């Protein structure tokens with residue numbers, strides 16, 4: 001295979017944007033759009049300062065050693081790969097409690113030249129209740145930031161402190177652009193920041209409410225965590241880069257156009273700038289991420305390791321198609337010009353990309369934070385219309401079984417979730433499917449009351465749970481077809 005190579009040759013941009021959450025997704029998504037922008041402007045005003053807040057200090061060190069130049073390998077399939085060199089990140093920081101860069105990060109966020117702060121800190125990084133979006137003030141990082149607001153630990157805390165400094169210095173606020181997979185992600189981020197600011201100073205909270213824009217956005221690109229095998233594959237292509245990222249060729253970014261302090265001319269880099277992101281966001285969360293989570297829990301229970309392995313099985317593809325057609329698509333106010341059938345076909349193709357080795361366990365993590373927007377709000381809409389919810393109920397049953405920490409053949413897997421201890425306690429306490437399912441559905445941080453109390457939903461989950469655990473996955477899938 002001969003990869004196509006795109007080197008980075010532009011001049012150094014000045015820093016105009018700070019990013020919180022320097023993970024693989026940021027490097028393979030936002031930074032790639034900005035690389036294009038900087039190539040067109042030979043540098044320009046929108047260089048990135050990107051920080052890790054709590055984890056992966058080593059990555060930051062490695063990036064610095066390499067002057068923040070790294071590679072993104074975009075695989076269309078295993079014959080077609082594009083190797084991009086990215087130099088969009090001017091500065092990499094580690095702002096964790098044991099790091100020395102927190103002050104540098106806050107200083108950067110307070111500079112007048114920084115006009116946008118973007119975030120990919122994952123759903124749990126906002127410390128909002130997944131079910132209703134209120135700020136969890138007793139989460140340790142938030143409790144810390146309420147007590148010690150000038151040396152924050154959480155992403156909302158960093159935003160509040162930086163905005164407080166700008167306010168005090170008379171510097172206009174930056175725009176906050178959330179790039180995590182949450183519904184109304186800008187509105188949710190706004191809530192986290194304003195609620196937290198209120199604990200500190202009501203006037204600051206009001207200033208934020210009046211003067212900070214929190215546009216919503218939808219991000220889409222499949223970027224698996226890197227494995228040793230990925231690095232070896234890249235070495236065979238001549239790329240010896242411990243900070244490289246592998247991803248799919250597909251990429252989409254839809255952004256609400258609300259940037260009072262200015263923004264890059266992103267529309268010329270392939271970003272869709274729109275007035276309302278919600279139809280795009282809901283479609284992507286329920287269709288793509290909803291399917292991902294179905295595969296993650298059912299596939300892991302069946303001992304399958306990756307997304308592409310799972311979709312070699314007809315029964316799984318059948319489940320995804322049925323879920324998208326009968327349970328997700330009917331709930332969507334589709335963006336103009338969207339053909340949902342073609343969108344669904346394209347998703348199945350993307351899942352089948354076997355160059356990605358996208359591990360189901362990676363998707364399965366943090367289910368408590370993901371289920372509401374991927375499955376539960378859609379299920380409620382379906383029930384309101386007397387529609388189908390069988391695939392979603394099977395997904396919820398599989399997730400409950402998954403949180404026991406082993407698969408249907410009793411092979412163990414880690415349960416990586418902020419609520420993992422609660423799940424373990426429920427499994428230890430309840431051995432009867434009926435009481436176990438009832439106890440899980442009573443977790444109101446995840447399940448809205450109306451849905452949990454709907455007998456159509458709870459009995460479908462219980463039925464699916466019994467079938468899955470007593471008769472296996474094939475029976476549970478076949479059972480969906482039963483009248």
Ligand code: CS2
Pocket residue numbers: 181219220221222223288289292293362363364370
């Ligand atoms: C995945 C997403 O890990 C997960 O939960 O569903 O990261 C998914 O790969 C991206 O949202 C694709 O855009």
